[in-house]
Amino acid sequence: MAVPSFKILYKQDTIPKSDVTIKAIGYQWYWGYEYPDENIIFESYMIKEEDLKENQPRLLTVDNEVVVPVNKVIKVLITANDVLHAWALPSFGVKRDAVPGRINETWFKAEKVGTYYGQCSELCGIQHAFMPITVRVVTDEEYAQWLAEAKMKFAKEPILQNEYKKLASK
Ligand SMILES: [Cu+2]
Numbered sequence: 364m365a366v367p368s369f370k371i372l373y374k375q376d377t378i379p380k381s382d383v384t385i386k387a388i389g390y391q392w393y394w395g396y397e398y399p400d401e402n403i404i405f406e407s408y409m410i411k412e413e414d415l416k417e418n419q420p421r422l423l424t425v426d427n428e429v430v431v432p433v434n435k436v437i438k439v440l441i442t443a444n445d446v447l448h449a450w451a452l453p454s455f456g457v458k459r460d461a462v463p464g465r466i467n468e469t470w471f472k473a474e475k476v477g478t479y480y481g482q483c484s485e486l487c488g489i490q491h492a493f494m495p496i497t498v499r500v501v502t503d504e505e506y507a508q509w510l511a512e513a514k515m516k517f518a519k520e521p522i523l524q525n526e527y528k529k530l531a532s533k
Contacts, residue, residue: 378470381438383431389441389448389461389483392490396429399440401510405517409493423480428497430513432506433476441467446488452481452496460485473500 388395394407410424431437441450443461451458455471461483473479481496501509515527 378438378468379436381470382435384438384440385429385431386440386442386466387429387450387461387496389443389445389450389487389494391445391488392483392494394425394450394483394494394496395444396427398513401514402519403510403513403517404519405513407497409495420480422492423482423495423497425495425497427517428478428499430499430501430506430509431473432503433473433500436470436472438468438470441469447485448483448487448494449485450481450496451484452479452498454479454481455498457481458484473498476500476502 384399386397386399388397393409395404396407397404405427407425407427407429409422410419410426412421415421415424439450439457439459441459441461442465443463445463447463448461449458450461452471455473457469457471459467459469461467477500479498479500481498483491483494483496487494512527515523515530518524518527
């Protein structure tokens with residue numbers, strides 16, 4: 364895994380005022396994500412090898428990536444639904460246990476746009492190695508665009524998701 368070398372602001376104990384909050388929930392064997400302030404909820408599954416497109420790394424590519432804006436403080440709330448998992452993103456110096464019934468917090472601030480990969484780093488069962496973490500860091504404009512679509516596509520309210528499907532099928 365290529366780890367880009369760039370400076371990250373990282374201190375586990377103090378979480379600065381965050382611009383975006385995301386919640387990561389470990390399941391056997393995938394990650395679920397919520398953007399609690401945006402009413403967004405989705406699941407993130409690894410893409411199987413036979414379904415990868417060109418240049419997509421095996422074991423690390425997911426169907427729905429976490430998308431965050433560059434140069435912003437991202438707070439991550441981390442928990443698990445079933446057994447212990449761990450949300451780890453080495454490029455950002457982030458690694459926190461995902462514990463059922465508890466919420467751990469961390470944060471990061473990515474200073475370069477790009478796609479960053481991590482993996483569950485707690486042995487959580489036979490498919491432990493197949494629940495990657497993929498974060499796409501984008502510009503403010505791209506984030507606003509993604510957010511507008513995600514608010515329908517991944518809406519907590521099923522009625523909005525249905526509207527999205529209708530629009531998308533036109
Ligand atoms: Cu896991």
